Amino acid sequence: xxxxxxxxxxxxxxxxxxxxxxxxxxxxxxxxxxxxxxxxxxxxxxxxxxxxxxxxxxxxxxxxxxxxxxxxxxxxxxxxxxxxxxxxxxxxxxxxxxxxxxxxxxxxxxxxxxxxxxxxxxxxxxxxxxxxxxxxxxxxxxxxxxxxxxxxxxxxxxxxxxxxxxxxxxxxxxxxxxxxxxxxxxxxxxxxxxxxxxxxxxxxxxxxxxxxxxxxxxxxxxxxxxxxxxxxxxxxxxxxxxxxxxxxxxxxxxxxxxxxxxxxxxxxxxxxxxxxxxxxxxxxxxxxxxxxxxxxxxxxxxxxxxxxxxxxxxxxxxxxxxxxxxxxxxxxxxxxxxxxxxxxxxxxxxxxxxxxxxxxxxxxxxxxxxxxxxxxxxxxxxxxxxxxxxxxxxxxxxxxxxxxxxxxxxxxxxxxxxx
Amino acid sequence: xxxxxxxxxxxxxxxxxxxxxxxxxxxxxxxxxxxxxxxxxxxxxxxxxxxxxxxxxxxxxxxxxxxxxxxxxxxxxxxxxxxxxxxxxxxxxxxxxxxxxxxxxxxxxxxx
Numbered sequence: 001x002x003x004x005x006x007x008x009x010x011x012x013x014x015x016x017x018x019x020x021x022x023x024x025x026x027x028x029x030x031x032x033x034x035x036x037x038x039x040x041x042x043x044x045x046x047x048x049x050x051x052x053x054x055x056x057x058x059x060x061x062x063x064x065x066x067x068x069x070x071x072x073x074x075x076x077x078x079x080x081x082x083x084x085x086x087x088x089x090x091x092x093x094x095x096x097x098x099x100x101x102x103x104x105x106x107x108x109x110x111x112x113x114x115x116x117x118x119x120x121x122x123x124x125x126x127x128x129x130x131x132x133x134x135x136x137x138x139x140x141x142x143x144x145x146x147x148x149x150x151x152x153x154x155x156x157x158x159x160x161x162x163x164x165x166x167x168x169x170x171x172x173x174x175x176x177x178x179x180x181x182x183x184x185x186x187x188x189x190x191x192x193x194x195x196x197x198x199x200x201x202x203x204x205x206x207x208x209x210x211x212x213x214x215x216x217x218x219x220x221x222x223x224x225x226x227x228x229x230x231x232x233x234x235x236x237x238x239x240x241x242x243x244x245x246x247x248x249x250x251x252x253x254x255x256x257x258x259x260x261x262x263x264x265x266x267x268x269x270x271x272x273x274x275x276x277x278x279x280x281x282x283x284x285x286x287x288x289x290x291x292x293x294x295x296x297x298x299x300x301x302x303x304x305x306x307x308x309x310x311x312x313x314x315x316x317x318x319x320x321x322x323x324x325x326x327x328x329x330x331x332x333x334x335x336x337x338x339x340x341x342x343x344x345x346x347x348x349x350x351x352x353x354x355x356x357x358x359x360x361x362x363x364x365x366x367x368x369x370x371x372x373x374x375x376x377x378x379x380x381x382x383x384x385x386x387x388x389x390x391x392x393x394x395x396x397x398x399x400x401x402x403x404x405x406x407x408x409x410x411x412x413x414x415x416x417x418x419x
Numbered sequence: 420x421x422x423x424x425x426x427x428x429x430x431x432x433x434x435x436x437x438x439x440x441x442x443x444x445x446x447x448x449x450x451x452x453x454x455x456x457x458x459x460x461x462x463x464x465x466x467x468x469x470x471x472x473x474x475x476x477x478x479x480x481x482x483x484x485x486x487x488x489x490x491x492x493x494x495x496x497x498x499x500x501x502x503x504x505x506x507x508x509x510x511x512x513x514x515x516x517x518x519x520x521x522x523x524x525x526x527x528x529x530x531x
Contacts, residue, residue, distance in 0.1 A: 226475035227442050283445075283479045287510070306510035328511045329475075332482050356475070368472075408474075 018137065020044045021062065025055040025069035025081065026099070031122070035068060038126050042133065052076025056084050064094060065140050066133070068120070071100045071111075079114035086115035093143035095136045099124075171230075175199035178233060181207070181240050186386075188212045190295060190347070193220075194386035195413040196394050198357075204409030205232030205286070206355045207240055213255050213292070221290035222307065222353040222413055226329075227283070235284050242274070243267075243290075260292045264303035265338040268330060272305075272338070275331030285331035289353050293345060293415060300345035303338050305330045308356050311375060313382055315348025315419070320379045322371060347419040350386075352378060357408035361397055369397070386416045420444045422451050430529060431455055432522055434466040440477035440503075449480040452494075453487060461492025464525040468498025473506055485516060493517065497525040 022044050024035045036046045047062070049055040053076040055069065067085070071078040078098045085094050098116040100107060111119060117139065118132055178199050186193050193210055205225025213219050223239055225232040255263050268290060275281055289310055291302025300312075306329035313320045323343070328336045345351070354374070361369045377396050381389045390412065394400055399410065420443075421436035433452060437444055455463060465481075467473075481496070488494045497519045499507055507513040519525035 224475070226479050283449075283476065283483055285475075285479055285482075287475070309509070326509050326511050332479065332510075333515065 018043070020065045020133075020137070020140075021047070022066045022068060023047050023049060023055055023058060023062075023064040025049045025052060025067060025073070025078070027051055027070065027073045031070065031099075031124075034124060038124065038129060039068075042130065044133075052078065052081035052084070055081055059085060059090075059094065060088075063092060065092075066095045066097070066136055068097045068099060071098055071107075079111055079116075082111070082114035082116050092147065093140065095140055097132060097136065171202050174230075174233060175201075175203045178203060178207075178237075181209075181237065183209055183211070188218055189215060190418050191218050191293060192386045192416040192418050193218075193413065194390045194416075195411065196390050196399065198399055198406055198410040200228055200357070200406050200409045202229055203233040204228040204357070205236045205284075206357065206409030206411040207236040208353070208411060208413050209240060209243065210413075210415070214257070216257060216294055216296040217255065217260060218293045218295075218415070219255060219291075220293070220353075220413070220415060221288055222355065222411065223286050223288045223290075224307065224355040224357075224409070224411075225284055225286045228408060231282065232284060235281060235286070238279070239271075239286065242271070255292065257294060257296070260294050260297075261299075261301050261340055261342060263340070264291045264301055265340040268303040268305055268338040269336065272328075272330045272336050273334065276334040279331075281331050285329045287329045287356075291340075293351075293417070295345075295417065298344060298346045298417075300343045300349075300351060301340050302343075303327065303340055305338065308354055308359065309371070310354075311350075311352040311378060312343060313348075313350035313352075315346060318382070320350075320352075320375060320382060322375055345417055347417050349417045350382070351415045352412065353414075354412040355409060357406065357410035358397070358412060360406075360408050361399075361410070364398070386414050390414060420447045420451075422448065424455070426460075427526065430462045430464055430526060431460040432464045432466060434468075434522075435470055438469060438471045440467070440470050440473040442474060442476040445474075445476040445480040448477065449484060452484050456484075456487055456492070461488060462529060463488070463493065464495045464497050464519075464522055464529070466497045466522050466525075467503065468500065468521065470499075470503050471501060473503045478506060478510065478512060481516070482512070493529045495519055495525040495529055497522045 022039055024032055024046055026032050027050050032048045036048060039046045047058060049058055051073040069078040069081055082096050096116045097118045097120055098111045099120050099122055101122045108119060120129060120132055179197055182197060208222040210218055210220035221243060223236060225235045287306035289302055289304055289307040291300060293300055304325040304327040306327055309322050309324060311320050311322050325341055327338060358374060359369055363369055377393060381392050384392060423434045423436060425432050485494050495517045498521050499518060517528060519528050
């Protein structure tokens with residue numbers, strides 16, 4: 001029999017955390033028994049092995065906190081056992097005391113290099129062994145605490161990265177859904193509308209819409225809620241509802257050809273009051289351009305609330321002009337009066353709205369895209385119908401490449417009065 | 420974010436030492452300036468001459484600071500230029516804030 005498990009009862013007063021599972025490795029039977037007796041009296045659980053090889057097999061099956069091993073043994077000696085344990089990277093730390101009858105610095109160095117933590121000389125003195133075991137206990141407690149902390153950190157790390165993946169997937173899904181509320185119809189009699197929309201990596205607050213009021217009137221808006229993220233995106237969805245034909249602020253039958261010249265500014269004021277008083281938007285506010293095209297009157301009425309300045313194409317001069325209009329954003333300050341801007345809009349005209357995300361794009365040279373660059377790009381595409389113009393522009397701006405995550409939503413809309 | 424604070428008489432001059440004022444900077448800027456107000460430093464000149472880009476969330480933070488100052492002090496914006504100055508004009512915030520070309524002009528303005 002090569003190994004003996006000590007089934008003897010150990011003293012009851014030993015606290016569980018102080019009681020160690022100890023493996024004694026020695027080829028001398030008398031030494032095994034002496035150690036088992038001493039360690040048993042100290043309240044530890046003891047297992048015996050005749051040499052390093054047997055010990056290593058037991059170590060792989062049981063959790064020993066401490067190994068007390070003789071130096072010279074047949075089959076596998078003490079230093080070899082040390083090295084085997086250290087290279088195995090066990091899930092817990094094993095404290096090793098090497099027993100030696102030998103003295104001398106060289107032996108100590110050899111033993112420490114093999115991975116021993118401590119040494120005890122034969123013959124065994126009980127008091128000395130007790131002190132060495134207390135030192136072992138301190139080290140093992142420290143190791144245990146570290147292992148526990150590591151395990152806890154690993155768990156926290158895992159849950160955090162799981163949560164992050166979940167949020168990331170959710171946001172990507174939300175960005176796709178954001179586009180679901182955007183209008184799909186593009187022809188309204190002689191009016192043709194087209195657009196592009198690229199949601200930011202972590203969703204943003206751009207949105208727009210347009211709908212026909214009557215044969216002659218088309219209502220439209222382009223909105224950019226400040227900031228990015230979930231609250232911006234939800235506020236933009238909230239605005240879609242507020243401004244929809246059945247929404248609280250907007251009553252479809254209220255807009256008609258008679259009041260069209262005042263309608264945009266009145267709705268902007270009402271929306272501003274709503275955001276300042278009824279809806280707690282935190283630090284969020286929005287910029288917008290909202291208006292009406294009257295095709296019978298050949299007129300464009302719109303309100304400007306801090307949105308990027310739009311472009312108007314004049315079919316007579318064939319020039320694209322940036323309309324130098326300004327206005328207070330919505331939801332930033334209460335009691336603001338807005339004014340409606342009226343522009344002639346004869347057949348062949350084109351009105352282009354966009355969000356400031358466009359102006360955060362970079363040119364191929366790495367410089368930021370300016371309004372002048374955007375205007376030049378658009379001017380070169382004015383001969384194209386709406387659909388082609390929008391597609392070509394997105395190519396020119398490098399939006400067709402995909403893959404690159406944009407910091408902000410990017411939207412652009414054109415309203416054409418086809419001749 | 421980098422913000423340096425110095426005192427000149429009864430005025431506190433806060434200089435933003437960042438080129439970009441965006442969503443990453445806005446909440447911190449707001450907290451810093453709000454703390455100055457809490458500490459009773461209500462006459463503030465905010466020097467943004469180093470800023471070359473400002474986004475909508477930073478503008479929102481500045482407006483809420485202006486509301487915090489209210490009637491008990493000043494918040495003067497100094498050194499806005501380029502597209503930053505354009506943003507103030509576009510949103511008409513140049514009519515809401517007291518704007519100065521630089522810190523010296525701002526001090527002359529609030530002292531008057």
